[in-house]
Amino acid sequence: MSMTEFVVRDAILPTLDATTREGVIRELIGSLHSAGHFPNTDLEDIVRAVLRREQLGSTGIGRTIAIPHSRHASVTRLIGTVGVSRAGVPFDSIDGEPVHVLVLLISPQDRPGDHLRALECVVQTMRDDAVVESLRNAGNNDDIWRLIGGGGTA
Amino acid sequence: MSAKSSLRQSVVVANPNGLHMRPATRFAQHARVLPHRVTVCHGDKCADGKSSLDLLMLIAMPGAELWIEIEGDDSSDTAAAIRALCDILAAPGDDA
Numbered sequence: 001m002s003m004t005e006f007v008v009r010d011a012i013l014p015t016l017d018a019t020t021r022e023g024v025i026r027e028l029i030g031s032l033h034s035a036g037h038f039p040n041t042d043l044e045d046i047v048r049a050v051l052r053r054e055q056l057g058s059t060g061i062g063r064t065i066a067i068p069h070s071r072h073a074s075v076t077r078l079i080g081t082v083g084v085s086r087a088g089v090p091f092d093s094i095d096g097e098p099v100h101v102l103v104l105l106i107s108p109q110d111r112p113g114d115h116l117r118a119l120e121c122v123v124q125t126m127r128d129d130a131v132v133e134s135l136r137n138a139g140n141n142d143d144i145w146r147l148i149g150g151g152g153t154a
Numbered sequence: 155m156s157a158k159s160s161l162r163q164s165v166v167v168a169n170p171n172g173l174h175m176r177p178a179t180r181f182a183q184h185a186r187v188l189p190h191r192v193t194v195c196h197g198d199k200c201a202d203g204k205s206s207l208d209l210l211m212l213i214a215m216p217g218a219e220l221w222i223e224i225e226g227d228d229s230s231d232t233a234a235a236i237r238a239l240c241d242i243l244a245a246p247g248d249d250a
Binding site for chain 2: 056057059061067069094112113115116117119120123124127
């Protein structure tokens, strides 16, 4: 499985503007919406769901990576996006380091297997320090797409 | 040099969402404070039980049977340790 199977290419954000955990989560959800997802949905409801999950324990997995996620009724298949923060975002991560690479996942209510497979895929991809470093330095959407397993250019 | 003792026990993942990030983190946090080596296997895949990321690689669905193996010195209480670890995976969780 490749991350490109669930990451929405047009929603990738090579340069996140926000500098807080809530801010970057809001920005990533907004980007998925701009790319055509969550029609007729109160985006704040999705933001609240992801933030609720963060309150239960940070999804900052260390090595500058975070995987904020939630289930939400507005999606019928698991979707995600990738964002990069140049400055780094305080995330209460497992290693205490700020987060630079974020992978947001929103999954349907009743598909735990899809969520587990996506988590495994993200962790597998991010195991390579060189990939994480390249993501942090990626100049644009296409670079990030290639780094997570996509081929060609837009 | 003290003798090693090891125990192996199976447990079924009771969380309705499988072994996702929170139970994996809970398990690894618990395993990390033990003096034992902790390994968790799902089919032919095995993970370091002290690493939540390693545990996520198992893709353990609800109802999956996992094998926990712990190894430590004879002096350490391996039976109590493995029971506590099994209890984490056998808990239905708070996210049903």
